[in-house]
Amino acid sequence: MAGLAASFGSGAMTNSVSELEESDTIFIIGSNTATSHPLVATRIFRAKEKGAKVLVADPRKNQIAAFADLYVRHKPGTDVALLNGVMKVILDQGLENKTFIKEKTEDFEGFKSQIEKVDLDEVSKITGVSVEDIKTMAQTYAEAEKASIVYCMGITQHTNGVNNVKSLANLSMLTGQIGKPGTGVNPLRGQNNVQGACDMGGLPDVYTGYQKVTIEEANKKFAEAWGVPELPSKVGLTIPEMISNIEKDEVKALWVMGENPVVSDPDANHVVKALEKIDLLIVQDIFLTATAKLADVVLPGVTFAEKDGTFVNTERRVMRVRKAIEPIGDSHQDWQIIQDISNRFGYKMAYDSPEEIFTEIAALTPSYAGITYERLEGQGIQWPCPTQEHPGTPFLHKDGNFSRGKGLFHAIDIKPPAEVIDEDYPFWMTTGRVYAHYHTCTMTRKSRLLDSEISGGALEINPSDARILDLQDGHRIKIASRRGEIETQVMITERVEKGVVFMPFHFEETNVNKLTNPACDPIAKIPELKVCAVKLEKA
Amino acid sequence: MDYQNTLTTCTYCGCGCTLFLESIDGKLTGTIPCKTGPVNEGKLCIKGWNVHEFVQSDKRLKKPLLRKDGELVEVSWEEALDFTATRLKEIKEKNGSDAVGFCASAKVTNEENYLMQKFARAGIGTNSVDHCARL
Ligand code: SF4
Numbered sequence: 001m002a003g004l005a006a007s008f009g010s011g012a013m014t015n016s017v018s019e020l021e022e023s024d025t026i027f028i029i030g031s032n033t034a035t036s037h038p039l040v041a042t043r044i045f046r047a048k049e050k051g052a053k054v055l056v057a058d059p060r061k062n063q064i065a066a067f068a069d070l071y072v073r074h075k076p077g078t079d080v081a082l083l084n085g086v087m088k089v090i091l092d093q094g095l096e097n098k099t100f101i102k103e104k105t106e107d108f109e110g111f112k113s114q115i116e117k118v119d120l121d122e123v124s125k126i127t128g129v130s131v132e133d134i135k136t137m138a139q140t141y142a143e144a145e146k147a148s149i150v151y152c153m154g155i156t157q158h159t160n161g162v163n164n165v166k167s168l169a170n171l172s173m174l175t176g177q178i179g180k181p182g183t184g185v186n187p188l189r190g191q192n193n194v195q196g197a198c199d200m201g202g203l204p205d206v207y208t209g210y211q212k213v214t215i216e217e218a219n220k221k222f223a224e225a226w227g228v229p230e231l232p233s234k235v236g237l238t239i240p241e242m243i244s245n246i247e248k249d250e251v252k253a254l255w256v257m258g259e260n261p262v263v264s265d266p267d268a269n270h271v272v273k274a275l276e277k278i279d280l281l282i283v284q285d286i287f288l289t290a291t292a293k294l295a296d297v298v299l300p301g302v303t304f305a306e307k308d309g310t311f312v313n314t315e316r317r318v319m320r321v322r323k324a325i326e327p328i329g330d331s332h333q334d335w336q337i338i339q340d341i342s343n344r345f346g347y348k349m350a351y352d353s354p355e356e357i358f359t360e361i362a363a364l365t366p367s368y369a370g371i372t373y374e375r376l377e378g379q380g381i382q383w384p385c386p387t388q389e390h391p392g393t394p395f396l397h398k399d400g401n402f403s404r405g406k407g408l409f410h411a412i413d414i415k416p417p418a419e420v421i422d423e424d425y426p427f428w429m430t431t432g433r434v435y436a437h438y439h440t441c442t443m444t445r446k447s448r449l450l451d452s453e454i455s456g457g458a459l460e461i462n463p464s465d466a467r468i469l470d471l472q473d474g475h476r477i478k479i480a481s482r483r484g485e486i487e488t489q490v491m492i493t494e495r496v497e498k499g500v501v502f503m504p505f506h507f508e509e510t511n512v513n514k515l516t517n518p519a520c521d522p523i524a525k526i527p528e529l530k531v532c533a534v535k536l537e538k539a
Numbered sequence: 540m541d542y543q544n545t546l547t548t549c550t551y552c553g554c555g556c557t558l559f560l561e562s563i564d565g566k567l568t569g570t571i572p573c574k575t576g577p578v579n580e581g582k583l584c585i586k587g588w589n590v591h592e593f594v595q596s597d598k599r600l601k602k603p604l605l606r607k608d609g610e611l612v613e614v615s616w617e618e619a620l621d622f623t624a625t626r627l628k629e630i631k632e633k634n635g636s637d638a639v640g641f642c643a644s645a646k647v648t649n650e651e652n653y654l655m656q657k658f659a660r661a662g663i664g665t666n667s668v669d670h671c672a673r674l
Contacts (some may be wrong), residue, residue, distance in 0.1 A: 016577075018577065018578070036552065037552060037553065037554055038552075038554070038585075038586075039554045039578055039579050039583075039584060040554055189645075190552070190553065190645075191553060191645035191646060192548075192551060192552055192555070192646065193553075193648065193652075194553060194645040194670070195553065196645075196648070196649040196652065197643050197644060197645045197647075197670040198670070200649050200652040200656065201653070201656045201668070202644070202652045202655070202656055202668055202669065202670040203668065203669060203670070204666050204668060207656075207660075208653065222661075223661075226660070226661040227661075228661045231660050231661065232636065232660065232665060232666050234666065235666055236637075236659075236665055236669075237640060237667040237669070238669045239640075239642060239669045239670075242640035242642075242667060245640075250634075250637070250638065251638055252634050252638040252639070253626065253639045254639075254640045254641075254642065255639070255640070255641050255642065255655075256642040257642060257643060257644050257647060258644030258646040258647045258651075259642050259645075259646070259670070261642065279626075280626045280630060286599055287596075287598055287600060288598070288600060288604075292600075292604075293611075295604075295606070295611070296605070297604065297605050297606070297619055297622055298600065298603065299603055299620075299623070300603060301647070303594045304548075304648075305560055305594045306594070307648065309647075309648030309649060309651065310649045310650065311548050311550070311648060311649070312649065313548070313553055313554060313555025313578065314553035314554060314555065315555070317555055317577065317578075319555055319557065320546075321547050321548050321648055322545050322546060322547045323545070324543065324547065324560035324562050324567065325560075325562055325566065325567055328594070328595065328599050329600070329601025329602065330601055330602050330603075330616070331599070331600065332616065334647055335648075335650055335651050337620075338651070338658055339654065340616075340620050341623050341624050341627070341658070342654075342658045342662050344621060344625075345627055345628055345658075345662055346628070346662075347662035349654070351654075354648065357650040358649070358650055361650070378575075379575070380555075380577065
């Protein structure tokens with residue numbers, strides 16, 4: 001998000017999901033689309049049927065890779081190197097879009113001189129991808145009429161995640177592959193309402209619609225609307241920072257709504273310690289999650305089936321959620337819980353319904369200004385939607401007119417992951433999602449059918465590594481990193497390369513986050529969940 | 540018998556497929572994909588077809604819980620809400636606004652996230668609001 005916003009002025013998916021069908025080249029990197037976004041994958045399959053070329057780059061040969069026209073398996077954490085290689089080819093062969101660069105972008109020269117220094121043979125050595133494949137990728141992408149990039153957590157969950165995203169933005173601007181239907185850069189959001197949580201100011205530096213807390217005008221506007229003399233203008237803490245400030249005795253209370261940081265945080269042992277230590281832990285959730293078990297007070301909220309409201313999907317579409325049944329047991333509406341506590345605390349709230357809250361949001365948020373519940377009937381509306389007459393926006397940055405004005409190139413250097421393999425920890429471990437499960441599984445594992453689909457996390461390992469360690473399918477194995485150790489069973493597969501192991505991050509029993517690295521990207525503060533160094537031992 | 544179909548949005552991933560939740564006498568019985576859904580056009584994945592199942596799980600929390608003598612025990616809403624508000628007030632007064640942190644959520648609605656950050660900023664007076672989707 002931070003990367004795309006810096007390049008284009010907006011961090012959201014540039015195109016609509018349905019537009020992928022119109023693309024003639026789709027470049028998928030760091031996204032196991034077929035399993036994490038099945039109905040986005042459907043559009044990609046349809047595009048391919050219509051003749052589109054599908055390029056996939058991923059350290060793990062996932063389902064979508066099996067179906068690609070060209071699949072390259074680059075080493076974990078070498079995305080920037082690979083993309084720089086691709087852009088080097090584009091410049092060498094004169095495939096860049098000179099008019100677009102000149103009229104619609106800035107800071108091209110600095111970027112160009114940095115790419116000119118790239119040596120393709122060296123890129124090939126770092127990434128493990130042949131020069132020939134890099135050339136084919138570059139040509140296919142650059143020469144396409146409408147090329148789309150699709151990426152997911154595989155790109156963002158690195159210490160250099162922001163640079164990975166900026167590199168993708170560079171690639172699209174270099175070739176002018178942006179600002180048309182089916183042409184752009186598309187981050188797929190992992191959980192259902194990530195886009196909405198960000199849009200609503202569920203971030204330490206912004207109010208709704210990315211209005212910055214540090215800008216006086218925004219700060220004043222919100223203070224006035226919310227009836228307080230002033231609002232804090234200092235950027236707040238991110239979750240990893242809150243956790244470390246608990247250890248430093250600076251954060252004393254934490255209110256967690258609908259999340260399970262004990263399982264989803266990297267370096268889970270350290271999160272548990274912090275949450276055990278904190279004076280007041282408030283958890284608002286539908287199940288007694290691992291985090292709720294540590295709480296001082298647990299407030300039962302309701303599921304999507306019991307509430308009215310809105311979600312925003314990955315393509316910026318605001319959509320209605322409608323109440324189908326009454327709350328189960330004595331659970332309360334989540335908005336009501338917040339309002340009740342706020343009133344008791346001494347800050348008055350008097351909403352009668354989610355719709356009333358939404359009306360306030362629209363009044364304070366320019367990109368939502370034209371949206372009402374009434375207008376959301378039917379297909380929903382894609383923001384920005386500034387007025388009641390505006391139809392919504394299926395794709396952003398029309399004709400290269402970027403939200404920030406001109407598109408900004410960034411010169412990005414190749415940087416290794418924060419932790420690299422060595423003699424003691426000789427295997428790369430990467431993590432990801434498996435089919436049928438959703439984030440930390442607090443919901444999906446309560447579904448008998450989904451739980452029986454895949455149960456328990458297994459470590460994927462290449463057959464040649466398995467042979468050396470004398471392992472067979474189903475054998476128990478100990479996996480240790482510098483931070484912790486877990487035990488699980490192995491699954492032998494060609495999906496992972498020699499020297500690399502993969503493990504899903506959903507399961508509490510085998511909490512892979514005990515091993516992963518909390519080193520953060522300096523800008524987005526997204527922990528490096530994707531890559532760490534481990535050693536393996538037969539259990 | 541009261542049979543209802545309620546059009547809504549799937550909660551399992553960011554695709555935003557639309558579906559009908561089927562209910563009989565106030566109990567969910569199934570899902571039906573929505574033909575005019577802009578993303579799914581009448582399709583659902585395995586997760587969407589089963590999205591109603593977790594809702595009525597017997598593991599759902601049905602009452603507020605409060606830790607007393609080290610154990611989480613069921614209490615009334617009054618008690619849970621009073622406890623929470625009082626403790627937040629005490630901590631804010633003693634340790635300042637930035638001693639309180641908020642974790643908003645990619646799993647709840649916009650309205651709920653909006654309200655949480657509004658309470659954090661205008662009520663408590665801190666910008667320490669974040670969501671786990673960063674992870
Ligand atoms: S049906 Fe499947 S693809 Fe569609 S929103 Fe639900 S989980 Fe995502």
